[in-house]
Amino acid sequence: MTNHRKKKNLFERFANWATIATGSSGAFITAITVILIWIVTGPIFQYSDTWQLIINTGTTIVTFLMVFLIQKSQNKDSKAVHLKLNELLASHAGASNRMVNIEDLTEQELDHLYKFYIRLSNLAEEEDDITCTHSIDAADENHSIKLSGYKSKKHYQDAIKNRSKKSK
Numbered sequence: 001m002t003n004h005r006k007k008k009n010l011f012e013r014f015a016n017w018a019t020i021a022t023g024s025s026g027a028f029i030t031a032i033t034v035i036l037i038w039i040v041t042g043p044i045f046q047y048s049d050t051w052q053l054i055i056n057t058g059t060t061i062v063t064f065l066m067v068f069l070i071q072k073s074q075n076k077d078s079k080a081v082h083l084k085l086n087e088l089l090a091s092h093a094g095a096s097n098r099m100v101n102i103e104d105l106t107e108q109e110l111d112h113l114y115k116f117y118i119r120l121s122n123l124a125e126e127e128d129d130i131t132c133t134h135s136i137d138a139a140d141e142n143h144s145i146k147l148s149g150y151k152s153k154k155h156y157q158d159a160i161k162n163r164s165k166k167s168k
Contacts, residue, residue: 019073
């Protein structure tokens, strides 16, 4: 098990180093330099098929390898962000724990939740207090309770009048 762990750590270290190195200004300058050298050598090699094949092969290999490196980096970053968000959800009393690991839902389930949050956003627009929040489990109930407590306030009465004028 120790050997497997060392190999994994070696690859992890290499991937982290390669991600940092290839995303640097130096890597960009190196790439531009290679292209400029290739362009300058064009007349020397009479723009031959071999001359063109060199740049095509080189860029194809680099692109192929970078796809895997970028995906590895993206997977790691995505996992870290999800864990941070899960921690925030788990630690906040008003948040719905159903949102933890939401990335495992199907596209259809995510679309259903998206529609819910559109509805939640519409409910929030009816309130004048930007600190009011709703959980996914109690949105309608909280909204009704809040509205019943504020119905006597002038701004809610005005909002109701304005809505009824707009709907006519």
